[in-house]
Amino acid sequence: MGIAKLAQFVTRNECILCKKFIGPVCENCLNKVFIPRSPSCFACNKLTQNGKTCPTCRARYYVSGVIAPFRHSDVRELIHVYKYEHDRSLANFFATQLQSSLTNHKFDVLTFMPTTGRRQRMRGFNQAELLCREISRGLYIKPQQTLIRTRHKPQVGASKEQRVSSVEGNFYPISHKIRHKKILLVDDVVTTGATINEAARTLKEAGALSVWVLVIARA
Ligand SMILES: [Zn+2]
Numbered sequence: 001m002g003i004a005k006l007a008q009f010v011t012r013n014e015c016i017l018c019k020k021f022i023g024p025v026c027e028n029c030l031n032k033v034f035i036p037r038s039p040s041c042f043a044c045n046k047l048t049q050n051g052k053t054c055p056t057c058r059a060r061y062y063v064s065g066v067i068a069p070f071r072h073s074d075v076r077e078l079i080h081v082y083k084y085e086h087d088r089s090l091a092n093f094f095a096t097q098l099q100s101s102l103t104n105h106k107f108d109v110l111t112f113m114p115t116t117g118r119r120q121r122m123r124g125f126n127q128a129e130l131l132c133r134e135i136s137r138g139l140y141i142k143p144q145q146t147l148i149r150t151r152h153k154p155q156v157g158a159s160k161e162q163r164v165s166s167v168e169g170n171f172y173p174i175s176h177k178i179r180h181k182k183i184l185l186v187d188d189v190v191t192t193g194a195t196i197n198e199a200a201r202t203l204k205e206a207g208a209l210s211v212w213v214l215v216i217a218r219a
């Protein structure tokens with residue numbers, strides 16, 4: 001990123017989407033992109049209460065439910081700016097939008113999806129951790145890291161089955177304070193259900209009672 005571009009982000013105060021009004025997202029654009037969708041099972045998309053994993057899918061997945069209140073197509077641009085242009089002001093903004101989706105829930109542990117050390121160094125921050133820290137202000141639970149993640153194996157050209165299996169073994173539990181606890185795992189977007197499922201499996205095998213995932217949207 002050049003100096004000119006960097007300066008633009010430091011001083012930017014206009015809306016990311018319309019570039020007309022005050023940002024990071026103006027009132028006008030907010031009403032267009034943050035339209036809550038009906039909660040559904042993350043695996044089969046059947047409508048469920050609060051995004052709970054449906055009884056059929058519960059037999060195959062470790063994730064208790066996914067709270068993903070917004071449509072990916074609506075928020076894609078903002079997530080891209082957050083993730084790749086490193087606009088940290090959006091973390092607080094997203095957290096504010098997500099807050100009302102958490103009122104029907106109660107959690108003991110607030111944690112985030114870890115990235116590999118290499119990815120975090122490249123990006124300068126973990127977008128899931130930053131979002132989690134902002135969410136913690138509204139929940140009054142101190143966020144803690146519960147998982148570490150080792151480097152991905154190359155996935156180019158791999159079949160779907162191979163991709164799923166290559167996720168396995170990438171997570172390790174590092175917290176001993178999760179036994180019998182209800183966990184909320186924060187990430188920015190769910191792209192493959194396999195990754196959150198593997199993270200949930202690791203937490204449950206370490207003693208967690210349930211693992212819910214909170215994201216802005218499901219891709
Ligand atoms: Zn706007």
Ligand SMILES: [Zn+2]
Binds near residue numbers: 053
């Ligand atoms: Zn289902």
